[in-house]
Amino acid sequence: MNQHCRLGLLGLGKWARRAYLPNLALMDDVQLVAVSTRTDANRAAAAEWLGPNTAVLPDWRELLKRSDLDGVIVATAPESHCEIAASALDCGLPVLCEKPLALTLDECDRLLEAERQSLAFLQVGLEFRHAPVLCQAKKWVAEGRLGQVTQVWCSIFRDKRDSPRRQPERWVENGGVFVEFLCHYFDMLTALSGGVPERVSGVAGQALRSGAWDHGWLNIEYDSGALGHVGYSLLCPRDAERLELGVAGDRAVLEIMLGQGRLVLQAHDGDRLDWQAPPVDHPSEPYPGSFEQLRHFIGCLRTGEPSPINGVVGRQMLSLGYGAERAVRAQRSVALR
Structure with missing residues (x-):
């Protein structure tokens, strides 16, 4: 891994702007390489907030195709968590995914199967x-x-x-x-x-x-x-x-x-x-725990050890x-x- 941990952020709604962008900005060893958001207004605002070193994309699929990512954070609407997190794992990208991991247990089981088949790991966002x-x-x-x-x-x-x-x-x-x-x-x-x-x-x-x-x-x-x-x-x-x-x-x-x-x-x-x-x-x-949750994810990326706050915890x-x-x-x- 490079000196900087290179992350992608999928979703720029209120929670991403409150919980992720401010805390990531405090971390000198993290580079936010790319973000994706569906709305024109959010993309325009993100380009202004984040500057030229962060790509602002309209589609999360474009973000997952990038080769310069160490991991991704899924902070989109809940109904999309499962599909996006599973796709990221299929790409070999470790994922910090907001809860709930899915809106049905069957969907969640499919996500856990994607986690088992992947060399990457899944961490569920439970900051407390x-x-x-x-x-x-x-x-x-x-x-x-x-x-x-x-x-x-x-x-x-x-x-x-x-x-x-x-x-x-x-x-x-x-x-x-x-x-x-x-x-x-x-x-x-x-x-x-x-x-x-x-x-x-x-x-x-x-x-x-x-x-x-x-x-x-x-x-x-x-x-x-x-x-x-x-x-x-x-x-x-x-x-x-x-x-x-x-x-x-x-x-x-x-x-x-x-x-x-x-x-x-x-x-x-x-x-x-x-x-x-x-x-x-x-x-x-x-x-409480919002900053430390991100540090935990980044620590797992650096060591290669999967997070114990994983898909099984999210399913429970x-x-x-x-x-x-x-x-x-x-x-x-x-x-x-």
């Missing part, structure tokens, strides 16, 4: 997984500081009552709240549980006119014996928005403050341990999202495919 505070929490769990994990939980309170971006409506179009929104929280709980999700149950309601399940409570059963609990509401006043995340074991309980980068471990014997993420020289924008989250939808509609516990 890379936040330093979550990495430290996982380390403590793996070291056995909590003992056997029995429960993992999170509560998410957000204000989406009058979203200017029509987020609840768009989530319905792209797999629903469980697939598009809660997948990030499912992934954090799964990473901390030490297990694989096997069953899900729950209740949810619709108070908005978006068609989305905008509040509810879900329960996840893991093959490790741990239980997961996710409570959420999109109806919370903005001033009261919050996220609560924790892990319970038979020796200790861990509270994770994702936004503050802080951990508090309280052992059953009375011992207490506080941890604060060290300061960094880059912003955590737009969410898709299966859990659609399983939660089935469970809520059927009002019973369902096994995950």
Whole structure:
């Protein structure tokens, strides 16, 4: 690999402009060789933002034909993720693909087959997984500081009552709240549980006119014996928005403050341990782990080692999202495919 890691970015929508372009601009060892976007307005804007050293293309297929790429980032509309990521893998290009990897499990299975047949690797975009505070929490769990994990939980309170971006409506179009929104929280709980999700149950309601399940409570059963609990509401006043995340074991309980980068471990014997993420020289924008996720992908490109946050992880989250939808509609516990 050259001194600079040469990347292509497919898609220049709001998420690409918020999560990828600003963070890539902070990296001296990365060269954004080419971008693709369908709209004339985005292409004109990209030419102005990125300058003459980045090719701006109208079709993602043109980008994948280039011979000067070390890897690509797929940040297009969700319905195109599977086709584009599979095509990139067929070209031998490592892929960082935004979630969801596909809009059906059958599509996702075809993408995983493309990953198996390729010499390249697939990483799914789940940025919270890379936040330093979550990495430290996982380390403590793996070291056995909590003992056997029995429960993992999170509560998410957000204000989406009058979203200017029509987020609840768009989530319905792209797999629903469980697939598009809660997948990030499912992934954090799964990473901390030490297990694989096997069953899900729950209740949810619709108070908005978006068609989305905008509040509810879900329960996840893991093959490790741990239980997961996710409570959420999109109806919370903005001033009261919050996220609560924790892990319970038979020796200790861990509270994770994702936004503050802080951990508090309280052992059953009375011992207490506080941890604060060290300061960094880059912003955590737009969410904790966004910058580190890119560094992880680039690190995998340089070493040639595939990312552990791979297609299997992406499929698990898709299966859990659609399983939660089935469970809520059927009002019973369902096994995950």
